[in-house]
Amino acid sequence: MLNKSKVIISGLLAMGVIHTSYAFTSRPYSEVINCAKEGDLICQTEVGIAYREGNGVKQDYVKAKEWFLKSAKRGENNAQYRLGALYYMGWGVKQDYFKASEWFIKSANQGNVYAAHAIASMYYYGRGIERNKTKSKEWFTKSCQGGVSDSCQILKEAF
Structure with missing residues (x-):
């Protein structure tokens, strides 16, 4: 049986919630605020x-x-993924696993392997969406193929 804590922790790791190896930028705020406003x-x-x-x-x-x-509304998959993480954690928004799953799916469908890992975890436990081990395995496989080693490990242990 797969350790539930391991899946949740690896999901949080993949979301960049408890580690920062999936850094998207190193540019300072002062450098990006003007182009963001544009x-x-x-x-x-x-x-x-x-x-x-x-x-x-x-x-x-x-x-x-x-x-x-x-x-995210304009299709930027990293923003969709990170918005999903905010909803998942309840940071700055009311915690809403269903909304988290919607954003993760949008991002994962564009090839974000970390979002694929997150949605796989949600399908595995039925968090915010109906539990579905077949879909969970599909998303863990996509994430693993994209290089997320936690997904590969979960595939070995759970399926």
């Missing part, structure tokens, strides 16, 4: 990350959500 999708996502992390600005999950939402 509507650049990547800059908007970077500003959201700055607010989420408190990098160059005071940490503010509500503002992070606002910036992620601007680019």
Whole structure:
């Protein structure tokens, strides 16, 4: 039997919630705010990350959500993934696993392997969406093929 804590922790790891190896930007807030205001999708996502992390600005999950939402609505998959993480964790928003799953699926469908891992975990436990081990395995497989070693490990242990 798969250790539930391991799946949840690896999901949080994949979401960049409890580690930062999936860093999206190293540019300072002062460098990206102007292009974000001009509507650049990547800059908007970077500003959201700055607010989420408190990098160059005071940490503010509500503002992070606002910036992620601007680019997520226009299809930027990293913003969709990070918006899903905010809903999953309840940071700056009311915790909502269903909304988290919607954003993760949008991002994963565009090839974000970390979002694929997150949605696989949600399907595995039925968190926010109906439990479905077949879909869970499909998403873990996509994530594993994309290089997420935690997904590969879960596939070996759970399926």
